[in-house]
Amino acid sequence: MKKEVEQVIQAARELIQQRYQKDGHHFVVAAALLTYNGNLYTGLNLGTTQPSVAMCAETSAIARAVMAEEDMKIKLIAVARDKEAYLVSPCGRCREFIADYGDKNTLVVVPADNDKGYDVRKISDLLPVKYEKKCQ
Numbered sequence: 500m501k502k503e504v505e506q507v508i509q510a511a512r513e514l515i516q517q518r519y520q521k522d523g524h525h526f527v528v529a530a531a532l533l534t535y536n537g538n539l540y541t542g543l544n545l546g547t548t549q550p551s552v553a554m555c556a557e558t559s560a561i562a563r564a565v566m567a568e569e570d571m572k573i574k575l576i577a578v579a580r581d582k583e584a585y586l587v588s589p590c591g592r593c594r595e596f597i598a599d600y601g602d603k604n605t606l607v608v609v610p611a612d613n614d615k616g617y618d619v620r621k622i623s624d625l626l627p628v629k630y631e632k633k634c635q
């Protein structure tokens with residue numbers, strides 16, 4: 500698993516370092532995910548000139564994976580931002596996407612609580628009470 504974690508971190512970091520662009524399309528975040536089928540997909544945040552109209556990097560990576568694999572499930576995901584390629588946690592909206600396109604064992608790379616390095620957590624720990632359609 501450690502090799503896979505390093506693989507997704509490196510992919511996210513390399514992508515944002517290559518494509519970082521603060522103006523124009525505002526590429527400031529990259530995500531990389533590994534599916535249970537063993538394939539790696541990356542995505543960039545998609546900014547627009549209207550600041551409230553944007554798409555997170557995680558969702559663009561998920562969209563690429565869904566288009567490529569009918570039975571896609573996220574095994575592991577990492578997110579990096581800015582030229583320095585800092586690792587960051589997915590936002591709340593993306594946690595819903597990750598939970599829906601993964602399973603309870605899907606892993607997410609997050610900054611460590613002690614600010615040294617990173618941790619790997621289950622999405623079910625990051626989003627313990629996800630949105631459900633059925634509730635009375």
Ligand SMILES: [Zn+2]
Pocket residue numbers: 555556557589590591592593594
């Ligand atoms: Zn997000």
